[in-house]
Amino acid sequence: MTTELKLTKKDFVSDQMVRWCPGCGDYSILNAVQQTFPELGIPKEKFVVVSGIGCSSRFPYYMDTYGFHSLHGRAPAIATGIKLANPDLSVWIATGDGDALSIGGNHIIHLLRRNVDIKIMMFDNRIYGLTKGQYSPTSETGKRTKSTPYGSLDRPFRALELALGAQATFVARAIDTYGAHLKEVLKAASDHKGASFMQIYQNCNIFNDGAFEQYRDKKVRDDNLLELRHGEPLIFGKDRDKGIRTTDCYQPEVVQLGNGITEKDLLVHDEDGPLGYLYMLANLEPPDFPAPIGVLRKTKAPCFAAAAHEQMDYVKEKEGEGDLEQLLKSGGTWVVE
Amino acid sequence: MTIESQTTGAGTKVETLDRVTIRFAGDSGDGMQLTGNQFTATTAIEGCDLATFPDYPAEIRAPAGTLAGVSGFQINFSSEEVFTPGDEPDVLVAMNPAALQVNLKDLKPGGILIINTDSFKTNDLRKAKYDENPLEDDSLSGYRTFKVELTTLTRKALESTGLATRDVDRSKNFFALGMMYYLYNRTMENSLEWIRSKFKSKPEVLEANELALRAGFAYGEVNEFFQVTYQVPRAKLTAGTYRNVNGNEALALGLVAASVKTGLPLFQGTYPITPASDILHELSAYKRFGVLTFQAEDEIAGIGAAIGAAYAGNLAVTTTSGPGMALKGEFMGLAVMVELPLIIINIQRGGPSTGLPTKTEQSDLMQAMYGRHGEAPMIVIAARSSADCFDTVFEAARLTTKYMTPVILLSDGYIANGSEPWKLPEVDDLEDIKVELATDPGGEQFMPYSRNPKTFARPWAVPGTPGMEHHVGGLEKDHLTGNVSYDPENHHEMVNLRRDKVYRIADDLPAAEVEGDDSGLLVLGWGSTYGSIAAAVKMARKQGKRVGHLHLRYINPMQKNVKDILHHYDKVLIPEMNLGQLARIVHERFQLEVHKLDKIQGKPFKESEILEKILELAEEN
Incomplete structure (x- = not known):
């Protein structure tokens, strides 16, 4: 099908000048998406990219697809309406940590709970960029920003944990500059039938530069990242010599392979594994653990928009297509001569 | 108004009335909305014009028997045209003391009062804030009071069902409904049919409600409880299916x-x-x-x-x-x-x-x-x-x-x-509403913000249509391409365009029409005040006043001839259930001083309230 459509990256590049700050991580994400879309086997006119407000939310303008730049936090509402009206469309959301988890928090959890077949790319830079540098719901505690000169006090959300809590059926993480991996995740999200939540670590070089350096710097990233692959053991490290297993009390621990410890002692990733395991993964982070990237969870559940139309079809079959005259005359009529 | 009287074979007199207003009132749990709706459906089917007004508390179940828990349903039915649910009821059905306490002040002097006396025990009276039992003093002497042991009678009628007392008591609203059907010479058929279909899956409830309804009807009939019953003939409505x-x-x-x-x-x-x-x-x-x-x-x-x-x-x-x-x-x-x-x-x-x-x-x-x-x-x-x-x-x-x-x-x-x-x-x-989705880019590139020169509408192209890919969003749009534009001139143009688009719709609206006189006092209204205003204007004109009624469906934009109409009258009165919001718009738009009549009590205007104001302002014809 891909060859039939003959789409290339060029088909998805709009004529709008990209206006992110030079050096912004958003450029890498845009590039990865524009490279991935032609490979998904979906006709160009069926893509709709919806966004809220924020730097990331300029995304639709740069994609030569149908696009809707909506209100702060409200992309899930618009996107849900689009998908319900036409389940045949491939609906994507470009959002940020403030847009999705703060002002739009209510909408995002309900989209995930309902399992609306929509692909959410949450660009997480742990800062408010477009409003020029206030802390965000994913900023680390104690962060000094324009609005928190003495350090922030509130605890950050762990986005993956939140998504799991909202019963997301697809949960993944990727990194802006790790393009090949990001494209894999985007493809997996597209293939998933249901709501797909992707946290994409993204560097804001103006207001929060270096926030993800330990994951982006090729010299150290392999020691700090755990690349998840379904059915494969949890191995990481530059020399792929470290792994993760659990103690008897289900506590994760990092072990050095060798000296009697083999891959067989390690946890094997299961995308459809028990929630306890998934929550454990979602909470791993440096310095004690590597941060997992890739598809954390992928599980099957009915899709909301499809179910809504199936129900409608079922009723039509059972009761017959609606007849307006009959409807108007329902509920007891009488005739005046 | 009594038109004629006749005596039935049973010795009960039947009086013909041209208009009756009944209010059913009880505790939220008494099923008064259901009773009212059933009475309404039957009355409608039997040919009267009518209007209803359900009035219920915000709490789903306020504490039983309290004033806060009173739920009411008013119906006004007539053999003539009906505009409102009626001002003061002619009949009040009070299922408990709280319902009586809340509603009695509205009942017309000499009106019919039907009371469920079983619910007037000390505790019920206390909850309804009665120091004395109103059934035992002379506070009801100004009404034609019918005291009915409604709960006891319902229980008796349902003895055979073997249902628990609590379940039996739920049917007492049907007993009341049956009585009212008898009193107003309505048939039970429609409600019986409804009960049978509604409670199909609960045969014991079906039986109980049917028994209660029949018992209520029979109570009126057999005991000659009411010496007089009433009938309201069919209204002369325009032919058609209603x-x-x-x-x-x-x-x-x-x-x-x-x-x-x-x-x-x-x-x-x-x-x-x-x-x-x-x-x-x-x-x-x-x-x-x-x-x-x-x-x-x-x-x-x-x-x-x-x-x-x-x-x-x-x-x-x-x-x-x-x-x-x-x-x-x-x-x-x-x-x-x-x-x-x-x-x-x-x-x-x-x-x-x-x-x-x-x-x-x-x-x-x-x-x-x-x-x-x-x-x-x-x-x-x-x-x-x-x-x-x-x-x-x-x-x-x-x-x-x-x-x-x-x-x-x-x-x-x-x-x-x-x-x-x-x-x-x-x-x-019903008019076909023509909608054409845009499917042809019409040139090199689709212009989502190009316009129909007449309506100023932009094309509606929906996702899934090849070649029409475009963006919409909250940022200001270029007037043609729909791309984001910060251009000052473009913003000015777009702000004006969005305003003009709404203004120009006035060209597409039918002319506003006045009911009544074309000079003198104009009563201007919008929304749900229509009925009360129409009724009041009709009564005022019968009394010889020069008064017209203009009711607006279109508030923005207004129909083009509204201005001329307004300036054609000596005075304009605007009754509103607010502090004069349309009055403010009219003042701003037409530099017109108007008379206001405000009512903000959570209730619609009574016909008499508007009539009183009209009589104060209008001249003789």
């Missing part, structure tokens, strides 16, 4: 009709709120018409999803009441900006804040006109009666799809829950 309808039902039906006539699937994005939720309940049952209802996580998501569905080519509606309107404000601005069709329905209730959720008010007109940031003009229209909700929402669908801009439709708790007979339109007579 049904009884309340405003929310009519809105739902109108939306389905508009969906059929536009050929667009109907999408409702909403969040439950009193008194608008019934629209959702109605529409969610219409899946066979391809109606998709979405109960969102909040008011904001309700309108957001509707806008999304509109973008994707559906006929989209969001429904709410005042507080929900406030939450939707930001999205309404977006709807104006992206120029998509959207119907926003506000069933107004008492405000501000949570206010009086189950009571009626017209105080959201300013919010509808101006309740958005920026220059965000919207079409604002209002329904005047329960049945008019059908035509008004159909018109909303025509305007929003033709002009590609959102429409606010105002209704209120009074006409949303109140009902009246509705002469059904012929489906073929």
